[in-house]
Each structure stands twice: as structure tokens, then as C-alpha cells.
Amino acid sequence: MTGSPTTSTHALHAALVPAPALVDERRTLYRLAAEMFAPGTELSDNLADHPIVRYEIGRALAGHGDLDPAVLTRVASMGVRDAGVPVVSDPAAAEVIEAPLRIVAPSGARPEPLTEADGERFESALHVVEEGVRLLWKFAPDMAEDLLAHVSMLAVLKRETSGGLVSASSRYVPGIVLIDEPALPMEVAEALVHEGAHEKFFDLAITRDFLDLNAEAADYFENSWSQARWPLEQTFAAWHAYSCLAQFNASIGPERLGPDSLLSKAKVRADEIGRWLLAHEIDLRSDARWLLRALANDAVDLEGGGGVRSEVDDVTLSSEISENGHFRLLPDVSFKRAASGRVVVGRAARPVQIFWLDQDASWAVDQWHKDSATEMFGRLLARAAEEWQADFAVAAKRLRAAIGSLLSSSIAGSPEVH
Incomplete structure (x- = not known):
């Protein structure tokens, strides 16, 4: 970098x-x-x-x-x-x-x-x-x-x-x-x-899709200026802060700085941390990798950032969803929609679990209400194909992935699930 x-x-x-x-x-x-x-x-x-x-x-x-x-x-x-x-x-x-x-x-x-x-x-x-x-x-x-x-x-x-x-x-x-x-x-x-x-x-x-629980088990970064060892989350936060400080330093001219200022050191430190993060980017989630690579001058799509990509991984359960399968939102689930259209879901477990859903999973959750009857996959698919303006094969793949992710997160279930 x-x-x-x-x-x-x-x-x-x-x-x-x-x-x-x-x-x-x-x-x-x-x-x-x-x-x-x-x-x-x-x-x-x-x-x-x-x-x-x-x-x-x-x-x-x-x-x-x-x-x-x-x-x-x-x-x-x-x-x-x-x-x-x-x-x-x-x-x-x-x-x-x-x-x-x-x-x-x-x-x-x-x-x-x-x-x-x-x-x-x-x-x-x-x-x-x-x-x-x-x-x-x-x-x-x-x-x-x-x-x-x-x-x-x-x-x-x-x-x-x-x-x-x-x-x-x-x-x-x-x-x-x-x-x-x-x-x-x-x-x-x-x-x-x-x-x-x-x-x-x-x-x-x-x-956003930055870090997950696996980050706690990732390698530690040791900096060259104090030999302090930081876990991945602290390392990414430090790199992000030094990157901002380096940009600010380039804008201030000969302004008098405080005795503890880090501005003159910010770029060198951001570069050092950034090189380490690029070598360990497998431990980062998609949006964190996007931001890291964007600041490293790698070729990235700046029009939509990391947020436009699907956040739903392929789920094994999705292949088991049949046309006649029935699904419902589980009764211990609450959700709320942000102005951006993204949906955040909470499960009343101990401790409470919070999930952000991708666009397709958000759409699926919107089709249910806690006290409503179950929905059949075939009916949801017909609605999805029309609203997404996609052919049935594409819509079916997307909807199966969305429902599969909701099933694996215990947000949705089949009627026999209690």
C-alpha cells in the first residue's frame, strides 16, 4: 500500500x-x-x-x-x-x-x-x-x-x-x-x-458485513512502533482511523499541531496496518474487504460499494425447498425496516440475536406477519418473479437462497416447527 x-x-x-x-x-x-x-x-x-x-x-x-x-x-x-x-x-x-x-x-x-x-x-x-x-x-x-x-x-x-x-x-x-x-x-x-x-x-x-465471531480467533497484528498486539477488530479500526487522519493531515497545511499529534505518522502507520490486513483479508467479511481494497487503490466498483452485493451465502437448506413447501415467520421473531429498505430481525433467544437481512430475505420476511397463515413457496415465487421482474428460474434460485438463510437462522420455519 x-x-x-x-x-x-x-x-x-x-x-x-x-x-x-x-x-x-x-x-x-x-x-x-x-x-x-x-x-x-x-x-x-x-x-x-x-x-x-x-x-x-x-x-x-x-x-x-x-x-x-x-x-x-x-x-x-x-x-x-x-x-x-x-x-x-x-x-x-x-x-x-x-x-x-x-x-x-x-x-x-x-x-x-x-x-x-x-x-x-x-x-x-x-x-x-x-x-x-x-x-x-x-x-x-x-x-x-x-x-x-x-x-x-x-x-x-x-x-x-x-x-x-x-x-x-x-x-x-x-x-x-x-x-x-x-x-x-x-x-x-x-x-x-x-x-x-x-x-x-x-x-x-x-x-454491514464487516466482521463475524471468527474474528476473535484470527491472528493478532503487532505494530512496529510500540510492539502492541491487537485483535482483528482493533486492527481494522486502527487502520481505518489512521487512514482518515492521513487524509486530514494532507488538507491542513502548516497548522500548529498538539504535542501528542499523530497526524504526521498517520500515513506510514495506515500503510503498515493495511499491508497486514490485505495479507489476512480472508478473516474479513465482504464489506470490510471492499473498503480495505478501495483505500488500497485496488480496482473496485465505486458506484454501489459493498452494500449492493448479496449478503446471503449459498445455504444447503435451499436445495431442499420444494414448490409445495410451506413456511412461516417463527413466533419469537421481531423485525423492523430501515428507511434504506433493509430489514433487521431479532430473535427472542438468550441472549437476543440480531440479524441484518439482504434484499431478497427482507422481501420474504415482509410477506409474513407473526399471526398470519403459512405461505407456500410456489405462491411466494409467483409474487417474487413479478415484483423482482425476473424469470422463474432466476427468481426461484434467489428465493430459495433467501428462505434457506431464514431457515438456517431460525427466523422462518415450516408449520411443524414449534
Whole structure:
């Protein structure tokens, strides 16, 4: 991986899935999960975006307790100030954002957020944040629009408590960026690119075909600059962030950087990680491979990105589906459709299981309702051929693959399946 990418990161992100559609899909997933754990719960955009709301839903999805809608409403009432991004300002914030503070804390440190209780010190930091956001929009407006769509909240940490954190984010509490008390606006701009890239990746990872459970068993990457060893997910996230930082660095000119800046090192590190990922791309799913190769300047289709390809693999069960076979949506299944048309499905197992469906499987699920009678494959096929404008042979192959994937995921079943 040598030379600069010929296509910008924001253009590649948009080819995969435009930021507004990605945010809507992520909200759709969290809304489905909230309804499954607490029937009748409706999340506004603000609630669905709130990092602590998403943390609480994530804990429930992981099987670490139930979901209390009252807690969601309470944490969402925490005060923030607008500095181009919502900045934590509530004097009670340390309690509300305890989880991200604890998760990202360096060993021996107990980070504390700056809030309005700190008076002029907070106001001064807020001004630097505002200037940093302005710089990001000035130097890289397309990148700002692309990445800031995934930053729901920023917390400024008291420098004497942070343990030299600089900036941080966590996939366990997605949406919140934590930064050290900044001295320079450029420190804020860089942190928002770095952590905004991570937040973008978190959303891609839960809505697109990026990684699966096999990633946990994949080889670790060892970097040359600190000899740290990273699992595959962290390696891909680091490569993605360094790629964005390298692009941002090329746009800023002789701007003064902070003492901990990674901008001058970003391209070399992105190239090193990228070479390793290309050698281990068999462990990545299709959309992750597409993004990796696109930034590596390999020939890829930029018109539709990775999202237009079928996400349904050939399923053994599909060959066993006969014209007279009857199928239904299983009673423990819930689903919700995003504005993009993609369908996310949840199974009320322990822990709850969440699936994104491809276009054909989404269409099939739409044909069923929880309390409806079963559908015969032949009738579904006639409808599919007409709506897909495909001949029967092509439609039959697609529909069998779609239903096969739903059967293998225990989303659909035959009438005798209970």
C-alpha cells in the first residue's frame, strides 16, 4: 500500500452507505432491540443516538441484565452545550457517563469530566472545542459531514485526572468521544477525526458485513512502533482511523499541531496496518474487504460499494425447498425496516440475536406477519418473479437462497416447527 488513496475516505464511505442512511439503520437496530426488551418502548432520534442509552441496550443484548425504560429517559436528561458537537456540561455528568469514563481510563487513573460546575475553566475549554470543530469544517468539510454524523456527544476530561488519555472512544459505549482538556483547537479537530472514524466504524460493524465471531480467533497484528498486539477488530479500526487522519493531515497545511499529534505518522502507520490486513483479508467479511481494497487503490466498483452485493451465502437448506413447501415467520421473531429498505430481525433467544437481512430475505420476511397463515413457496415465487421482474428460474434460485438463510437462522420455519 504505497501512495495516497485516489478516492477519499468520505467518498468510499458514501459508496458503501451514505452517512444519513447508516445512522438511520443503526437507530433502527437499537429501536428493535429496545422494543424486544421493553415492549411499547419508543426511542426518539435523541434517545436512539444517546451513548448511554445505547450502552444500556448493548448490555441487555449481551445478556447482562434487563432494560429499564425509566433509566433511558433519566440519562438522556443530562445537560449538554452546543459547540458544533454536543459537549457534556451537566454537573452530575460523572455519574451518568460513569461507564465510558471507567472503560477508557488508563491504569490507575480516574478521569473526571469538566462541567459547568468548573466555571470559567469549562467555558474556556468549550471555546477551544468550538474553534476545533470550526477548523475541521474549514479544512475538511466533507470529512466533517461524514464523521461528525456519528459523534453524538463529546466529554472534556480534566487534564490532571485523565492519565494522559489524549482522546478515546469505546465500542461498548458508542457515540461518545472523550478528550483531554485541549490547549489548541487543532487538538480537538484531530481528536474528532480520529475518534469520529472509530464511531463510524462502530456503526458500520453493527449494520454491514464487516466482521463475524471468527474474528476473535484470527491472528493478532503487532505494530512496529510500540510492539502492541491487537485483535482483528482493533486492527481494522486502527487502520481505518489512521487512514482518515492521513487524509486530514494532507488538507491542513502548516497548522500548529498538539504535542501528542499523530497526524504526521498517520500515513506510514495506515500503510503498515493495511499491508497486514490485505495479507489476512480472508478473516474479513465482504464489506470490510471492499473498503480495505478501495483505500488500497485496488480496482473496485465505486458506484454501489459493498452494500449492493448479496449478503446471503449459498445455504444447503435451499436445495431442499420444494414448490409445495410451506413456511412461516417463527413466533419469537421481531423485525423492523430501515428507511434504506433493509430489514433487521431479532430473535427472542438468550441472549437476543440480531440479524441484518439482504434484499431478497427482507422481501420474504415482509410477506409474513407473526399471526398470519403459512405461505407456500410456489405462491411466494409467483409474487417474487413479478415484483423482482425476473424469470422463474432466476427468481426461484434467489428465493430459495433467501428462505434457506431464514431457515438456517431460525427466523422462518415450516408449520411443524414449534
